[in-house]
Amino acid sequence: MLSRTSQLASAFLLTACFAGAAFAQTPAASTPAKTPTPQQQRMADCNKSATGKTGDDRKTYMSSCLKGETAAAPAKQLTPQQQKMKDCNATATSQKLTGDKRKTFMSTCLKG
Secondary structure, rough: OOOOOHHHHHHHHHHHHHHHHHOOOOOOOOOOOOOOOHHHHHHHHHHHHOOOOHHHHHHHHHHHOOOOOOOOOOOOOOHHHHHHHHHHHHHHHHHHOOHHHHHHHHHHHOOO
């Protein structure tokens, strides 16, 4: 009869043999590169063509590009209040107004 140590050694040896056979499988020699899906390819193309665009311009461009729209989305038209704010701000900047003077000027400009 085998001793307890001999039985454990035999069990360990058998386990090692079977485990070695299981891990000895070789991976495929060369796995083909995955081809991108049409959506992934469109994303890559749009991302490449959006170089240099930032912020809202980039978001707008990417959205229209990913939808397949050929022309860039038309620029948003400013509301009359936004246009007035833009004009007053430009005037205040050209006059180099700062602090309270700028605040007062902007207030009167936007009211009138």
